[in-house]
Amino acid sequence: xxxxxxxxxxRSYPIHIGSGLLxxxxxxxxxxxxxxxxxxxxxxxxxxxxxxxxxxxQGFEVHTTVLPDGESYKTLEVWSRIFDDLLAARFxxxxxLVALGGGVVGDIAGFxxxxxxxxxxxIQVPTTLLAQVDSSVGGKTSVNHPAGKNMIGAFHxxxxxxxDTETLKTLPDRELSAGLAxxxxxxxxxxxxFLDWLESNMPRLLDRDPEALVYAIGRSCQIKAEIVxxxxxxxxxxxxxxxxxxxxxxxxxxxxxxSWLHGEAVAVGICLAASLSARLGWLTAVEVERAERLIASAxxxxxxxxxxxxxxxxxxxxxxxxxxxxxxxxxxxxxxxxAVVTGTFFQDALLASLAEQQMQVTADKRLA
Amino acid sequence: xxxxxxxxxxRSYPIHIGSGLLxxxxxxxxxxxxxxxxxxxxxxxxxxxxxxxxxxxQGFEVHTTVLPDGESYKTLEVWSRIFDDLLAARFxxxxxLVALGGGVVGDIAGFxxxxxxxxxxxIQVPTTLLAQVDSSVGGKTSVNHPAGKNMIGAFHxxxxxxxDTETLKTLPDRELSAGLAxxxxxxxxxxxxFLDWLESNMPRLLDRDPEALVYAIGRSCQIKAEIVxxxxxxxxxxxxxxxxxxxxxxxxxxxxxxSWLHGEAVAVGICLAASLSARLGWLTAVEVERAERLIASAxxxxxxxxxxxxxxxxxxxxxxxxxxxxxxxxxxxxxxxxAVVTGTFFQDALLASLAEQQMQVTADKRLA
Numbered sequence: 070x071x072x073x074x075x076x077x078x079x080r081s082y083p084i085h086i087g088s089g090l091l092x093x094x095x096x097x098x099x100x101x102x103x104x105x106x107x108x109x110x111x112x113x114x115x116x117x118x119x120x121x122x123x124x125x126x127q128g129f130e131v132h133t134t135v136l137p138d139g140e141s142y143k144t145l146e147v148w149s150r151i152f153d154d155l156l157a158a159r160f161x162x163x164x165x166l167v168a169l170g171g172g173v174v175g176d177i178a179g180f181x182x183x184x185x186x187x188x189x190x191x192i193q194v195p196t197t198l199l200a201q202v203d204s205s206v207g208g209k210t211s212v213n214h215p216a217g218k219n220m221i222g223a224f225h226x227x228x229x230x231x232x233d234t235e236t237l238k239t240l241p242d243r244e245l246s247a248g249l250a251x252x253x254x255x256x257x258x259x260x261x262x263f264l265d266w267l268e269s270n271m272p273r274l275l276d277r278d279p280e281a282l283v284y285a286i287g288r289s290c291q292i293k294a295e296i297v298x299x300x301x302x303x304x305x306x307x308x309x310x311x312x313x314x315x316x317x318x319x320x321x322x323x324x325x326x327x328s329w330l331h332g333e334a335v336a337v338g339i340c341l342a343a344s345l346s347a348r349l350g351w352l353t354a355v356e357v358e359r360a361e362r363l364i365a366s367a368x369x370x371x372x373x374x375x376x377x378x379x380x381x382x383x384x385x386x387x388x389x390x391x392x393x394x395x396x397x398x399x400x401x402x403x404x405x406x407x408a409v410v411t412g413t414f415f416q417d418a419l420l421a422s423l424a425e426q427q428m429q430v431t432a433d434k435r436l437a
Numbered sequence: 438x439x440x441x442x443x444x445x446x447x448r449s450y451p452i453h454i455g456s457g458l459l460x461x462x463x464x465x466x467x468x469x470x471x472x473x474x475x476x477x478x479x480x481x482x483x484x485x486x487x488x489x490x491x492x493x494x495q496g497f498e499v500h501t502t503v504l505p506d507g508e509s510y511k512t513l514e515v516w517s518r519i520f521d522d523l524l525a526a527r528f529x530x531x532x533x534l535v536a537l538g539g540g541v542v543g544d545i546a547g548f549x550x551x552x553x554x555x556x557x558x559x560i561q562v563p564t565t566l567l568a569q570v571d572s573s574v575g576g577k578t579s580v581n582h583p584a585g586k587n588m589i590g591a592f593h594x595x596x597x598x599x600x601d602t603e604t605l606k607t608l609p610d611r612e613l614s615a616g617l618a619x620x621x622x623x624x625x626x627x628x629x630x631f632l633d634w635l636e637s638n639m640p641r642l643l644d645r646d647p648e649a650l651v652y653a654i655g656r657s658c659q660i661k662a663e664i665v666x667x668x669x670x671x672x673x674x675x676x677x678x679x680x681x682x683x684x685x686x687x688x689x690x691x692x693x694x695x696s697w698l699h700g701e702a703v704a705v706g707i708c709l710a711a712s713l714s715a716r717l718g719w720l721t722a723v724e725v726e727r728a729e730r731l732i733a734s735a736x737x738x739x740x741x742x743x744x745x746x747x748x749x750x751x752x753x754x755x756x757x758x759x760x761x762x763x764x765x766x767x768x769x770x771x772x773x774x775x776a777v778v779t780g781t782f783f784q785d786a787l788l789a790s791l792a793e794q795q796m797q798v799t800a801d802k803r804l805a
Contacts, residue, residue, distance in 0.1 A: 149513050156584035184552075187579065187590045188670075211555065216524035222555045223591060302556075 071287045075206060075294040077226060077301060084205065084230040084294070086286050088279045091169075091194050091233040092121040100192055100228040103163030105130045107155060109178035110169040111138040114196050117239055122169055122194065132158045136174060140326060143173050143213045145221065151181040165190045165228070171197035172204040176222070179210030183225035193227045196236040198248025198282075199332055202255070202289035205230040207297045207310075218318070224302060232290075234282045242368070247332025249274060249367040250313075250339070252285050255292040257339060257360070258309050261406030263288050264363065271366045309408045312400040313338030319385035323377050336369035337426070344422040346402040356405050372426055379423035439655045443574060443662040445594060445669060452573065452598040452662070454654050456647045459537075459562050459601040460489040468560055468596040471531030473498045475523060477546035478537040479506040482564050485607055490537055490562065500526045504542060508694060511541050511581045513589065519549040533558045533596070539565035540572040544590070547578030551593035561595045564604040566616025566650075567700055570623070570657035573598040575665045575675075586686070592670060600658075602650045610736070615700025617642060617735040618681075618707070620653050623660040625707060625728070626677050629774030631656050632731065639734045677776045680768040681706030687753035691745050704737035705794070712790040714770040724773050740794055747791035 070087035085096055106129045110119055115135050123131055134154045136147055155164070168178035168191060175193055182191035195201045211222025237245065252274075256264035266284075267274075273281035293310065300307040316338030321329055343360045346352045352360075361371045373382070386397065398412040438455035453464055474497045478487055483503050491499055502522045504515055523532070536546035536559060543561055550559035563569045579590025605613065620642075624632035634652075635642075641649035661678065668675040684706030689697055711728045714720045720728075729739045741750070754765065766780040 145513070145517050152582055152589055153584075156582055156588060184589050184591055186588060187577065187592055209555065214520055214524055216521075220524060220554060221520055221552050223552055224555055 071283055073287060073290055073294060075226075075290075076298045077208075080208075080226040082227055082229050084232060084290050086201070086232045086234070086283050086290070088234050088283075090231050091118060091236065092125050094125045094127070096229070096231050097125055097167070097192060100190065101129065101165050102190060103161060103165070105158070105160050105164035106132070106167060107151075107158070107160060107164065108133045108167045108169055109136065109151060109174060109181070110134075111136045111171075111174050113138040114170040114174070118169060118194075118196060118236060122167065126167075130158075132160075136177065138173075140173055140213070143177055143211075145212055145214075148177050148181055148212050151178065152185060155181075155185055160185070160189075162186045162189060165192060167192045167194060168227075169194045169196065170200070171195065172200045175200055175204045176209075176211050176219075179208075179225055179227065180212060180222050183210055183223035188225065190228045191225070193230040195230065195232055197240055198237055198245055198286070199251055201232040201237075201286050202248060203251045203293070205232065206290050206293040207307075208301070230290075232286055234277075234279050234286070237277055237282060243330060244332075245275070245277070246368045247330040250332035250336040250364070250369050252289050253364060253367060254310075254312050254335065254339060255289045257402060257405060258292065258296075258312055258408040259406060260288070260292060261404070263292075264405055268363055268366075271363075275368065308398070308410045309400055312402075312408050313342055315386055315397070315399055316341045316382070319382055320373070320377065323381060323385045324374060329374075333370055336364050336367075337371060337373055340364060340371045341373075341422055341426050342399065342401050344426055345399070345419060348418040348422060349401065351401065351403050352405070360402075360405060373423070375427070377427070379420045379427065382423050383420070439651055441655060441658055441662060443594075444666045445576075448576075448594040450595055450597050452600060452658050454569070454600045454602070454651050454658070456602050456651075458599050459486060459604065460493050462493045462495070464597070464599050465493055465535070465560060468558065469497065469533050470558060471529060471533070473526070473528050473532035474500070474535060475519070475526070475528060475532065476501045476535045476537055477504065477519060477542060477549070478502075479504045479539075479542050481506045482538040482542070486537060486562075486564060486604060490535065494535075498526075500528075504545065506541075508541055508581070511545055511579075513580055513582075516545050516549055516580050519546065520553060523549075523553055528553070528557075530554045530557060533560060535560045535562060536595075537562045537564065538568070539563065540568045543568055543572045544577075544579050544587075547576075547593055547595065548580060548590050551578055551591035556593065558596045559593070561598040563598065563600055565608055566605055566613055566654070567619055569600040569605075569654050570616060571619045571661070573600060574658050574661040575678075576669070600654055602645075602647050602654070605645055605650060611698060612700075613643070613645070614736045615698040618700035618704040618732070618737050620657050621732060621735060622678075622680050622703065622707060623657045625770060625773060626660065626664075626680055626776040627774060628656070628660060629772070631660075632773055636731055636734075639731075643736065676766070676778045677768055680770075680776050681710055683754055683765070683767055684709045684750070687750055688741070688745065691749060691753045692742060697742075701738055704732050704735075705739060705741055708732060708739045709741075709790055709794050710767065710769050712794055713767070713787060716786040716790060717769065719769065719771050720773070728770075728773060741791065743795070745795070747788045747795065750791050751788070 073084045166182040168175045182189050193205045195205045208224045208226040210225050211219040214220040270281050313335040317334035320334040343357045347357045364371050400408050403409050441452045534550040536543045561573045563573045576592045576594040578593050579587040582588040638649050681703040685702035688702040711725045715725045732739050768776050771777050
């Protein structure tokens with residue numbers, strides 16, 4: 070087991086990463102203030118992992134809320150059912166919520182913990198690679214609104230994160246790859262040595278080798294934790310974590326939510342960021358090609374779907390911009406392993422990158 | 438105009454108190470980060486004060502949400518409509534909400550500000566005495582759940598509070614008195630000199646003399662601000678602010694919400710706390726009588742309604758206790774001007790105090 074500490078002053082917390090952790094009582098106990106524990110999970114994850122978690126919590130007053138599975142249920146309505154259950158069981162302010170599942174369960178349960186009696190403790194037990202490397206660090210909790218993703222939420226840090234790599238054994242291949250997109254993102258943002266390691270160890274990760282997974286998850290969480298510790302409320306550097314995401318959100322929206330996985334869209338987004346960075350003279354064609362090869366090696370897409378023309382992509386990216394207000398800013402790459410946020414780029418260069426990433430030309434012809 | 442500062446580090450904010458303040462643009466401007474402002478008000482307050490506030494915000498992109506009036510609308514459902522309006526108007530993260538109304542509007546709008554895009558700014562413009570001396574300080578925001586009051590919410594501090602004493606001119610007499618119950622509470626908790634002042638100036642306050650109101654509101658906010666600064670998240674001393682409230686909640690619940698005003702129930706609650714404190718030997722009979730006289734002088738009740746027998750009160754107080762978990766703790770008075778939280782008292786003494794406060798015996802016969 071590997072343990073990282075997320076340094077946030079009084080809100081600091083540990084992330085435990087390893088095999089078979091979710092059944093270990095001693096990982097929960099130090100963080101349970103009172104006797105009442107509510108496990109929030111979903112219909113898919115519950116049948117697989119609810120029992121061992123309940124066993125680990127033996128001796129406590131444990132209740133369970135099972136949510137429907139899927140991003141489309143990340144709503145205020147589903148969220149509010151958790152309060153019905155907490156109040157029916159007369160849960161006190163010293164209770165603890167345990168979020169057992171992927172990113173959606175973590176987001177809803179975390180947001181419920183943020184608001185129940187103005188804030189109670191929660192423990193994250195992420196069961197997907199994406200949730201282990203992304204949602205479990207940083208304290209962002211939320212639900213969606215019909216008019217926009219994650220529009221209603223709170224910053225609320227967990228008391229502890231228990232990332233059990235055993236749970237990844239039951240993860241579908243496509244979701245494993247989608248999680249690897251976020252892992253790769255951390256390397257691109259600020260760790261070229263980690264990129265080298267990923268290049269050599271991608272086959273082991275795809276084989277779900279526990280040791281390789283623990284290393285990759287640990288390094289990812291460490292990088293995210295460093296960035297979040299510098300900027301908990303996202304006023305500056307934390308925006309770097311959005312590498313590939315402005316493009317990615319446009320793809321998800323353009324293709325209809327649920328058609329592309331978030332990680333798949335981010336993968337193409339990183340390729341687009343690399344391409345535009347090359348046009349600004351920051352990356353060489355060889356580096357862009359290396360980035361694409363690495364992403365493809367994780368069985369992830371690197372090109373825009375045909376439906377999304379450059380003009381359509383610009384439109385879709387403007388939705389994000391209008392909802393959030395202000396000017397379009399992108400996260401680009403100064404080099405492989407160093408991301409920067411910039412509002413300075415030429416619209417034509419952006420259009421050209423969108424076009425070439427669509428037409429599937431090869432990298433070496435690109436800047437000729 | 439009097440200005441107090443609530444000292445909460447990076448979340449510090451000013452409370453401006455005076456006559457004609459809500460129409461002064463310079464009190465809003467320093468706290469408006471972006472151009473978008475959403476005024477949240479209700480059907481009763483809107484027609485009276487919306488126009489001058491809109492005028493003060495001229496030059497900004499101002500939208501308005503009008504909520505139905507009353508505690509029964511302090512629900513998740515009404516709260517969520519604010520997000521519909523914010524998103525329909527494409528409000529960005531640098532927008533500001535202005536809560537124009539009493540405690541209910543402040544609680545709902547504040548909680549919406551806490552959660553919109555994980556937290557945006559808000560300014561409180563409280564228009565009732567209760568809201569000016571109570572809800573505008575401390576950052577508690579919430580909505581009710583059918584199973585309990587204020588069960589869902591967040592701690593979210595306003596950027597500024599603008600307490601305009603002009604708005605109290607349109608306040609019904611009964612609500613003015615209910616607000617004075619909370620003003621008196623601050624004196625009982627920790628300021629005997631303020632109690633002396635209130636004893637001499639009660640007629641001026643009931644006449645809505647602006648100068649007397651500014652002083653009483655200012656001193657109340659100052660005491661609350663000191664206590665909140667010591668204990669922002671209510672782990673210790675902040676519980677003192679609940680003087681009279683455990684009894685008060687039981688009365689409100691027992692009589693049916695809306696039948697007694699919150700301040701009226703708190704007034705009787707303070708009398709009960711004084712009576713029980715006398716039984717513990719902390720107050721003299723003369724002091725209890727003085728407390729009751731002072732409360733009665735604000736045209737507030739000092740006795741329990743006949744329906745609420747001692748046994749029924751105990752039952753009702755246990756509901757609060759069960760919902761919140763743990764043991765019944767009460768805020769009592771060491772002396773007039775010094776409250777303490779205690780879990781140590783005899784059940785029989787409590788029953789006796791409940792009985793005598795119901796039977797309307799006079800204070801001098803009480804401890805014979």
